Amino acid sequence: MKKPGLPKVILYATFVFLYIPLIILIINSFNASRFSAVWEGFSLKWYTKLFHDRSIARSFTNTVIVTFSSVTLSTVLGSLAGVVIARYESRLQKAHAALLRLPLMMPDILMGIGLLFFFITLKIPLGLFTIILGHVTFTMSYVASTVRAQFQNFDYAVVEAAQDLGAGWWDTFIRIYLPLLAPGILSGAMLAMTLSVDDFVITFFISGPGSSTLPVQIYSMIRFGTPPVINALSTILISVTFTLLLIYQRFSRRSMK
Amino acid sequence: MKRNLLWLAVLAAAAVLLFGGCSSKEKETLFLYNWCDFLDDSLLTQFTEETGIQVVTDYFDTNETMFAKMQAGADGYDIIIPSAYMVEIMHNSGMLTELDHSKIPNLSNLDPEFVKLALDNKSQYSVLYTVSTTGIGILKSQLGDLDEISWDIFGDSRYTGRMTMLNDMREALGAALKYGGHSLNSTDEKELAQARDQLIAWKKNLAKWDSELYKNGLASREFSVSHGYSGVVLQAQQENDDVKYMLPKEGVALNVECMVIPKSAPHPEAAYRFIDFMLGAEEAAKNTTFICYLAPVKPSYALLDESVLNDPAIFIPKETIAKAEVYKDPGEANALYSKMWEEVKDAQVQ
Numbered sequence: 065m066k067k068p069g070l071p072k073v074i075l076y077a078t079f080v081f082l083y084i085p086l087i088i089l090i091i092n093s094f095n096a097s098r099f100s101a102v103w104e105g106f107s108l109k110w111y112t113k114l115f116h117d118r119s120i121a122r123s124f125t126n127t128v129i130v131t132f133s134s135v136t137l138s139t140v141l142g143s144l145a146g147v148v149i150a151r152y153e154s155r156l157q158k159a160h161a162a163l164l165r166l167p168l169m170m171p172d173i174l175m176g177i178g179l180l181f182f183f184i185t186l187k188i189p190l191g192l193f194t195i196i197l198g199h200v201t202f203t204m205s206y207v208a209s210t211v212r213a214q215f216q217n218f219d220y221a222v223v224e225a226a227q228d229l230g231a232g233w234w235d236t237f238i239r240i241y242l243p244l245l246a247p248g249i250l251s252g253a254m255l256a257m258t259l260s261v262d263d264f265v266i267t268f269f270i271s272g273p274g275s276s277t278l279p280v281q282i283y284s285m286i287r288f289g290t291p292p293v294i295n296a297l298s299t300i301l302i303s304v305t306f307t308l309l310l311i312y313q314r315f316s317r318r319s320m321k
Numbered sequence: 322m323k324r325n326l327l328w329l330a331v332l333a334a335a336a337v338l339l340f341g342g343c344s345s346k347e348k349e350t351l352f353l354y355n356w357c358d359f360l361d362d363s364l365l366t367q368f369t370e371e372t373g374i375q376v377v378t379d380y381f382d383t384n385e386t387m388f389a390k391m392q393a394g395a396d397g398y399d400i401i402i403p404s405a406y407m408v409e410i411m412h413n414s415g416m417l418t419e420l421d422h423s424k425i426p427n428l429s430n431l432d433p434e435f436v437k438l439a440l441d442n443k444s445q446y447s448v449l450y451t452v453s454t455t456g457i458g459i460l461k462s463q464l465g466d467l468d469e470i471s472w473d474i475f476g477d478s479r480y481t482g483r484m485t486m487l488n489d490m491r492e493a494l495g496a497a498l499k500y501g502g503h504s505l506n507s508t509d510e511k512e513l514a515q516a517r518d519q520l521i522a523w524k525k526n527l528a529k530w531d532s533e534l535y536k537n538g539l540a541s542r543e544f545s546v547s548h549g550y551s552g553v554v555l556q557a558q559q560e561n562d563d564v565k566y567m568l569p570k571e572g573v574a575l576n577v578e579c580m581v582i583p584k585s586a587p588h589p590e591a592a593y594r595f596i597d598f599m600l601g602a603e604e605a606a607k608n609t610t611f612i613c614y615l616a617p618v619k620p621s622y623a624l625l626d627e628s629v630l631n632d633p634a635i636f637i638p639k640e641t642i643a644k645a646e647v648y649k650d651p652g653e654a655n656a657l658y659s660k661m662w663e664e665v666k667d668a669q670v671q
Contacts, residue, residue, distance in 0.1 A: 098560050102541055118362060119378050177393075184394040191397075269390075273352035273397035274377035284380035285357045 086302060093295035110292040120297065122274070123281040129192060130267075130277055131260045134199035139253045141200065142207025146248070147241065149208065150215035161212075167202040168209070175202065176269035183270060190272030198270045199260045206259065207252035214248030254312050258305065350375045351591040354387060354398040356578075359451075361611035368598050374591045391416060396585035399592040405440050405577040405647060408447045417446040418582040424593040427600035427618075434639075435617040438647050439577055447579035448596050451614035454637055454645065455492055455574040457567050458535070458554035463545040470567040472500035474546055475523035485538065486523070486548040488530035490662040491648050492574065493520055496548060499572045505646050508654035517661040525670035539564050550576065551634040555613050558634070566634035572644030575637075578614075609635065 096107035114120060149161045167175065179198050180190075188194060226240050242249075264279040271280055278301065285294055353360075357380045365376045379398075381387035384407035391401075392414070403411065411417050422428055422444070431449055441447045457470055463480070475484055486493050495505035497516035507513060528544060536553050538544035540560040547554070551566055558564040580599065582592045598604055605618035606625050615635055622630070630636050637645070651658055 098540075098556065102560075118365075119380070122377070180393055180395075189397065190395055269393075271379075272395065273354070273379060274350075276379050281380065284382045287357075287382045290358065 089295050090299045090302070093292060093299045095292060098290060098292060110290070110296040113290070114293050114296045114300075117293070119276075120278075120281060120293075123276045123278050126192060126195075126275055127261060127277045130195050130199060131257055134196045134203060134260050135253055135256045137196070138200045138203040138256050139207050139249060142204040142252060142256070143211045143245065143249050145204065146208040146211025146214075146252075147245070150212045150218075164205045164208050167205045172263075172265035176266040179266065180269040190270055191275045194270045194272065195267055195275060195277065198266050199263060202263075202266070203256035203259050206255045207249070210252035210255065211245055211248045214245050218244065250312070254308065257308070261301075261305075348375055349373065349588065349591060350377055351400065351588055351595055352398045353378045353595075354381060354401040356380065356402065357382070359402065359578075359612055359614075361608050363611075364599075364604055364608060367604070368595065371598070372591075372594055374588075374594065376595075391583065396583070397587060398583060399586040399588045400595055401581050401583060402450050402578055403581065405447075405579060406650065408579050408581055409440055409650060411581065411583075412441070412446050416583050416585075418584050418586065418589065419446055420444060420448070420582070421593070424590075425597045425600065427597045430600050430602065430605075430618045430620050432617040432619040434642050435575075435577075438575055438642075438645065439579075440647060440649060441579070447581045448600070449617050450578045450580045450599070451612070452617050452637065453551045453576045453614050454568060454634075454641065455487070455495075455548070455550055455576060456554070456634075457569060458539050458547045458549050458557060459565050459567060460539065460542060460545045460563050461565050462542075462563050466565070467567065470569050472496050472569045472571055474569075475526055475548070478526055480545050481526045482528050483544055484527050484546040485529055485531040485535045485544055486520075486527055488532045490658055492548070493530070493665070494658060494661060495574050495648065496569075497523075499569070499574075502571070505572075505574055506649045506651065508651055508657070510657060513654075513657055513661050517665055520665045521668040521670065524665065524668060530666075552612075552614055555632075555634045566632075568633050568638070568641045572646070573641060575642075575645040575647045577647055 093110055094106050094108070095103055096109065097104040145160070145164060149157050149164070175198075179194070179201070183190060183194050222244070223236060223240050226236050231239065262279050263277075264283060267277050268280055268283070271277065276284075278297070282294055282297060351374050353376055355378055360378075365378070369375055381390075384403050387401065387403060388407060388410065391398075391411070401411075408417070425448070428444060428448065431444070435449055435452050436442055436444065439447075439449060457472075457474065459467070459470070459474075463483075464474075474480075475486060486496070491505075494513065494516050497519040498505045498507050498512060500519060501512065501515050503509070503512045503516070507516075531538070531547075535544060535547040535549050536557040539547055539549075539554065539557040542561070542563070554564065554566040558566065580596050582589055582596075586592055599608070599616070600618055602618060602620035602624060605616035605621035609616045609621065609625060610629055613635055615637060622636075625636065633641070
């Protein structure tokens with residue numbers, strides 16, 4: 065047996081650093097004490113309070129609507145963009161690719177302020193609609209790049225064979241492109257989903273009355289709200305994210321086989 | 322073709338959600354922009370039952386974030402509940418509606434003692450929502466069950482290292498000014514210099530300047546004496562009976578939150594009805610009991626519970642009101658305040 069070397073120590077230290085805060089947060093969500101300084105016994109009262117809070121329920125619904133709509137839109141738009149960029153190497157597509165990469169590198173705060181001024185100038189009332197549009201603008205880029213990456217080992221012979229055998233563009237798209245690109249599209253969609261669920265900076269600027277999403281809600285609760293309720297809410301968010309990840313891993317493993 | 326259908330279904334569902342979520346329903350809605358945990362939710366239900374107006378609440382965490390959003394042009398809020406100093410800033414930027422008193426018959430319910438102290442003491446563009454104080458939280462087990470306290474408790478070397486003062490220029494200098502017998506809005510250089518020296522003398526006994534964690538510190542008995550806001554000390558008290566809130570005899574700062582209607586409010590009529598509703602005696606009493614901040618509605622006092630009336634952290638005693646002051650913008654003296662505060666922070670004490 066080899067002694068655990070430095071790399072292993074670093075690995076464990078990283079895990080501890082990453083997960084200890086999450087674990088403490090989860091434990092504290094069951095703490096009866098309002099301040100996490102002292103453990104006052106096991107309690108589910110924060111969860112009860114959480115489920116009776118109307119504005120939290122509202123921002124939860126808002127988050128579901130925003131995530132679902134923006135992920136759907138950006139998956140469709142992003143996949144199409146990824147396909148054309150990978151398929152046609154014209155100058156136009158190179159410019160297209162560069163433009164799509166921009167939101168990946170632009171600081172969120174600039175995106176947020178820019179979008180806010182844009183919507184206000186056009187007199188579009190701030191609300192769920194603007195948040196969805198805002199999320200599509202940056203999640204689309206992530207989908208496009210994962211789909212584009214899928215073309216690295218793409219066998220165009222299959223496409224040509226299908227066309228040879230008389231498949232029209234629709235059949236080629238549905239039966240050839242889509243199944244072959246599915247892993248890229250799915251992982252892009254998952255990425256878009258996680259980004260959309262927990263985006264704070266951009267959403268903060270472009271949300272209007274009554275359209276706060278969960279991250280915006282959590283942020284405004286930190287100073288004057290009840291900390292354990294935030295812990296409880298975060299615990300639920302973490303569980304949902306982990307479940308999504310597990311499901312996704314199951315699927316991607318199956319598609320690898 | 323199964324896959325084909327699936328995609329269509331997903332797209333259709335998305336479209337329904339996207340547009341279903343955006344079309345506004347015809348029911349009348351009031352958009353409220355408030356602090357978190359600063360209103361009894363059951364009152365909103367009652368308001369909807371009585372008027373048919375739905376209330377949707379968004380929260381802000383500081384006056385500044387709210388103001389930044391409003392200034393950027395975000396509109397759509399009908400009622401905002403900022404602190405008094407921010408009300409002034411918003412008023413000076415021309416954001417607030419001049420209130421039509423004929424639409425708020427309950428306005429006469431407001432306690433004149435507090436209205437008199439407010440910056441907008443004719444309720445021209447703001448209506449008092451809550452009043453609270455900045456005082457001192459102590460541990461009874463350490464200091465005894467005192468009847469009276471002075472700001473000079475921070476000079477008591479028995480508690481060295483176990484005391485905190487608010488890390489806030491106005492609050493800290495205000496406490497020292499009050500101790501020196503001056504107004505906490507003083508613009509006199511000599512008085513301010515005296516307050517600075519007083520703070521430096523107290524500083525050597527302090528564990529730290531702290532505005533965030535003192536409630537945890539009191540609840541866990543780490544600190545024995547903390548300069549703090551009544552509502553926050555009360556939260557620590559709910560955790561730990563040993564905590565007691567006290568009002569220094571020299572006088573305290575009065576903190577005021579107000580309801581305002583921005584000019585951009587889409588439903589001003591609903592906003593007036595809401596303000597009038599919150600000024601009702603029963604409604605105000607209910608709110609005071611729930612949020613532990615006093616709604617200064619005079620007829621509601623008779624409906625308050627004995628325990629609330631006897632709690633100086635909620636129900637501010639008459640003799641305290643007489644010596645209480647609201648912070649005003651010092652104008653040109655702002656620079657003087659900053660200079661004194663910097664000197665306090667930089668002072669070396671052993």
